[in-house]
Amino acid sequence: EVQLVESGGGVVQPGGSLRLSCAASGFSFSSYFMYWVRQAPGKGLLWVSHINNGGVVTTYADSVKGRFTISRDDAKSTLDLQMNSLRAEDTAVYYCVRGHLYPPHYFDLWGRGTLVTVSS
Amino acid sequence: EIVLTQSPATLSLSPGETATLSCRASQSVGNYLGWYQQKPGQAPRLLIYDVFNRATGIPAKFSGSGSGTDFTLTISDLEPEDFAVYYCQHRNDWPLTFGGGTKVEIK
Numbered sequence: 001e002v003q004l005v006e007s008g009g010g011v012v013q014p015g016g017s018l019r020l021s022c023a024a025s026g027f028s029f030s031s032y033f034m035y036w037v038r039q040a041p042g043k044g045l046l047w048v049s050h051i052n053n054g055g056v057v058t059t060y061a062d063s064v065k066g067r068f069t070i071s072r073d074d075a076k077s078t079l080d081l082q083m084n085s086l087r088a089e090d091t092a093v094y095y096c097v098r099g100h101l102y103p104p105h106y107f108d109l110w111g112r113g114t115l116v117t118v119s120s
Numbered sequence: 121e122i123v124l125t126q127s128p129a130t131l132s133l134s135p136g137e138t139a140t141l142s143c144r145a146s147q148s149v150g151n152y153l154g155w156y157q158q159k160p161g162q163a164p165r166l167l168i169y170d171v172f173n174r175a176t177g178i179p180a181k182f183s184g185s186g187s188g189t190d191f192t193l194t195i196s197d198l199e200p201e202d203f204a205v206y207y208c209q210h211r212n213d214w215p216l217t218f219g220g221g222t223k224v225e226i227k
Contacts, residue, residue, distance in 0.1 A: 047216040105211035106154045110163035
C-alpha cells in the first residue's frame with residue numbers, strides 16, 4: 001500500500017525539542033521530493049520544509065528557519081524533522097507529504113499527521 | 121512572499137448546484153496554482169495542479185481556470201462528499217504558500 005506514516009508528536013515545553021519521523025512505503029521514496037506541512041488547530045495549511053530527491057537541497061519557511069532541520073534516509077525510506085527551540089505557535093498537526101513528480105512542488109500523497117503541542 | 125486570498129470564506133449551496141471558488145494572488149504566479157480538498161479529520165487531497173490539470177483519480181466535475189493572479193475552482197453538480205474546505209496553493213517560488221481556504225457547506 002502506498003502510504004506515509006508519521007510518528008514522534010507529543011507535548012513539549014516551550015524551548016524544547018522534538019523529532020518527527022515519517023515512514024514511507026509502497027513507492028520509490030528516493031525518487032521524490034518530500035515536504036512537511038503543518039496545520040494549527042482550526043487553521044489553514046502552512047508549508048514548513050522541503051528536501052529534494054537525494055537530500056542535497058533543503059528549504060524552510062522563515063518561521064522555522066534555523067530551528068528546524070529536515071533530513072531523509074533513502075535506504076530506510078524515512079523522512080525526519082528535527083524541531084528545536086519550539087514555540088507555542090509551532091503547535092499544529094504536522095503532515096509528511098510526498099511531492100508530485102511533475103510538475104514538482106504540489107503535494108500528492110499525505111500522511112495522517114502527528115500532533116505537536118508546545119505548552120508549559 | 122506571495123499571499124493567496126480565497127473568497128468567499130464560506131459558500132452555502134445545495135446538492136446539485138455548482139460551486140465557484142476564487143483564489144487571488146498578491147503577484148503573478150503564472151500558471152503555477154493548484155487546489156486541494158480537505159474534509160474534517162482528514163489530510164488534504166490534491167485536486168488540480170497548474171491551474172487546470174486534474175490529479176490522478178479526480179473526476180471531471182472539478183475544473184480549474186485562470187492565470188497570473190486570478191484563479192477559479194469550479195465544482196459542478198455538488199454531491200454530499202464535495203462539502204469540504206478547499207485550499208489553493210502556488211509553486212511559483214519559495215516559500216510555497218496556501219490560501220486561507222473556502223468552506224463549501226450544505227445550505
